[in-house]
Amino acid sequence: MLLVMTIIIACLSSCVSYKPKYKGEWERKQAEDNTYYTVYLLGDAGNSILGETNLVFDHLKKELDSESDRSAIVWLGDNIYPVGLAPNNSVYHREGRYKLQAQLNTMSNFKGKKYFVPGNHDWYTFGRIGLRRQEMLVDSFLRHTPNYSKQDNFFLPDKGCGDPQVVELAEGIKLLLMDSHWFLNENARTGDQSVCDVKTPEEFLKKLNTEIAENSENTLIVASHHPPYTYAHHGGKFPLKSDIFPLTQRFNWLYLPLPAAGFIFNRMRLRLSEQDVYHPTYQLYRNNLIQNLEAHGRSIVASGHEHTLQFIENDNQYYVVSGSASKSNKVGMGKGSRFSTGEKGYAKIVFKNKKKATLQFIVPGQFIEHDNIAYEREITF
Ligand SMILES: [Fe+2]
Secondary structure, eight states, X not given: OHHHHHHHHHHHHOOOBSSOEESSXXXXXXXXXXXXXXXXXXXXXXXXXXXXXXHHHHHHHHXXXXXXXXXXXXXXXXXSTTTSOOOTTSTTHHHHHHHHHHHHHTTTTOOSEEEEOOOHHHHTTTHHHHHHHHHHHHHHHHHHSOOXXXXXXXBSSSTTOOOOEEEEEETTEEEEEOOHHHHHOTGGGOSOOTTSSOOSHHHHHHHHHHHHHHTTTSEEEEEOSSOSXXXXXXXXXXXXXXXXXXXXXXXXXXXXXXXXXXXXXXXXXXXXXXXXXXXXXXXXXXXXXXXXXXXXXXXXXXXXXXXXXXXXXXXXXXXXXXXXXXXXXXXXXXXXXXXXXXXXXXXXEEEEETTEEEEEEEOTTSOGGGTTEEEEEEEEO
């Protein structure tokens, strides 16, 4: 009886799958020639497997090769799974380097601007030293390969700081970058912060609020790793399997049925792990971000972290989750959801002008009749 009840409750609370889900109808629009600026958004791209072809990166490279200098790409963190960039003498170094290099190679002919922000996995095991190792590799590689955009700094924020900061993409379109893991994780904030603009979570929020307020005349794309809204496991939507067989979350093969324990554990972890939306520190981060954006009109909030593609409209903002560049997870729909899928892919914003754009979610290898576009929407600011 307990098992049946748990299954029913879990089903009601989850309903997650890899399949694409839509709220309402959508139709593929004819591509127009008058593009003002194009922005690619990809997260959780750091899991390329040595010797395997990567459909997403192959497709992306073709698109990037044909772009003009009026374009940009933002890698939304978790650039190297599972433990950032290990030191040269570690057995994990070669694999980590390969995973990062696979991303860098997609941009070999790309003329646009290139940005990386960190995710939680980029901090794991080797902390700030591992993150800085990644930053230096990204910056030095991209400075010394054809650097069409004449950019100097590609990995932001610098030096393992959290520092919210704004860069200009085009006249009227700005990009706000920050390290959300620095805010969420106490360990990331320990040690010498003297090189950082913001040294405490309070200063982080103050700087974030100032940057949003000062750029309210522009169309703003906020890019960081952790999403304010998500309807997969970081947002409390668990697959039935992880409720009934909770130990499979740790060991793929361990199908020991513990439905009641699994259900309780999964709901508790939401408040215990700072990587999940309901944790108090996460709530502080996302509530502050939402409130400040709401006060200054409509923006795009782009994140990774959850290995899914999602488009969510809440608080008069556009929320884009693009975290399935190299990994995939089951996902559901929730408040404000317009589209979600657990398939691998990325998001693309094609601006017609600084106040109007088409947002696309691209799933290479699928939706062939729609040029691999799983969903698209016109968005205005
Ligand atoms: Fe993550």
